[in-house]
Amino acid sequence: MSEGLVYNIQRLSLHDGPGIRTTVFLKGCPLHCLWCSNPESQSFVPEMLYFENQCQHCGICVAVCPTGALSPQDDGTPRCDRRKCLACGACTDACPHDARSISGKLMSPGEVIKVVKKDRIHYQNSDGGMTVSGGEPLAQPYFLLELLKAAREDFLHTCLDTCGFAKWEIMEKILKYTDLVLFDVKHLHSAEHQRLTGVDNTLILDNLKKVAKSGVPVRIRLPLIPGLNDSDKNIMETGQLVESLGLKDVDLIFYHMLGLNKYKALGMEYRVEDKRTPYAVEHAVRILESFSLQVNSSPGEMSRSIIKEREIKICCL
Ligand code: SF4
Ligand code: SF4
Numbered sequence: 063m064s065e066g067l068v069y070n071i072q073r074l075s076l077h078d079g080p081g082i083r084t085t086v087f088l089k090g091c092p093l094h095c096l097w098c099s100n101p102e103s104q105s106f107v108p109e110m111l112y113f114e115n116q117c118q119h120c121g122i123c124v125a126v127c128p129t130g131a132l133s134p135q136d137d138g139t140p141r142c143d144r145r146k147c148l149a150c151g152a153c154t155d156a157c158p159h160d161a162r163s164i165s166g167k168l169m170s171p172g173e174v175i176k177v178v179k180k181d182r183i184h185y186q187n188s189d190g191g192m193t194v195s196g197g198e199p200l201a202q203p204y205f206l207l208e209l210l211k212a213a214r215e216d217f218l219h220t221c222l223d224t225c226g227f228a229k230w231e232i233m234e235k236i237l238k239y240t241d242l243v244l245f246d247v248k249h250l251h252s253a254e255h256q257r258l259t260g261v262d263n264t265l266i267l268d269n270l271k272k273v274a275k276s277g278v279p280v281r282i283r284l285p286l287i288p289g290l291n292d293s294d295k296n297i298m299e300t301g302q303l304v305e306s307l308g309l310k311d312v313d314l315i316f317y318h319m320l321g322l323n324k325y326k327a328l329g330m331e332y333r334v335e336d337k338r339t340p341y342a343v344e345h346a347v348r349i350l351e352s353f354s355l356q357v358n359s360s361p362g363e364m365s366r367s368i369i370k371e372r373e374i375k376i377c378c379l
Contacts, residue, residue, distance in 0.1 A: 066205030079221035081190025099321035108166030123153035191219025200228035210239035
């Protein structure tokens with residue numbers, strides 16, 4: 063039996079498919095979207111996160127690190143040489159202030175399903191089930207296949223949340239055990255897609271066309287990133303494509319900056335400017351609805367998320 067690298071299992075999820083769901087997040091992604099709100103999902107190996115704002119500079123982590131990756135700076139803040147870090151977790155276990163954590167744990171399909179089944183009663187009452195997301199779940203195809211098969215054997219509704227970047231032969235096998243596909247469409251222009259995500263969209267769009275014909279229900283997910291993919295042209299072309307494929311449902315995913323602290327915790331740079339305006343979402347909805355699509359969005363949520371983030375920043379000052 064294969065094992066998968068899992069970085070989160072989120073129970074009682076309401077945004078990753080119908081009803082109440084458990085979302086299983088697999089670690090590792092062939093894309094590196096500039097706006098990615100889960101930077102810990104990108105690498106295919108476990109990683110250590112360090113939350114400096116919780117650190118009390120006690121030095122315990124430096125003392126227990128077996129590889130010498132940690133060393134104290136003049137003010138006592140531990141500095142990490144990530145080339146030496148093996149994500150062994152010794153510092154995480156020893157830290158008395160929860161300033162460190164490890165992202166990524168090897169799990170068997172059976173271990174994951176055991177967690178997923180805890181909320182079976184909620185799935186039954188809401189037509190929910192299990193969603194596998196990432197990272198990119200198709201990048202761990204053997205584990206994903208076994209996980210979906212196990213879910214089917216337990217009569218759980220299965221949903222695949224994918225960026226669509228995988229060999230069609232893999233996707234075709236996975237679809238046999240998938241009840242719903244949430245398919246990301248990030249940009250219709252190939253060169254822009256390459257610039258924003260690190261890969262061009264040829265394979266992704268080819269796969270989308272094949273999935274649309276497969277008979278498995280598909281919802282398109284369009285992350286709306288201000289200044290990067292929210293031009294009228296891109297939204298119109300997306301609407302045209304979705305309509306031409308005979309698909310109906312589009313979920314608009316709002317841009318937010320709630321992942322910023324994780325970039326810092328991983329020593330990564332965040333390179334997207336905040337250019338949000340509350341009316342951009344309503345505008346995108348109007349364009350998409352002109353193609354007779356069912357658009358799922360709650361623009362008020364975006365306004366609230368902007369306000370919430372600003373409140374958080376004000377509190378921190
Ligand atoms: S995870 Fe392990 S190797 Fe990495 S800094 Fe912590 S103790 Fe050192
Ligand atoms: S053990 Fe935790 S609180 Fe102490 S220096 Fe290390 S990260 Fe900071």
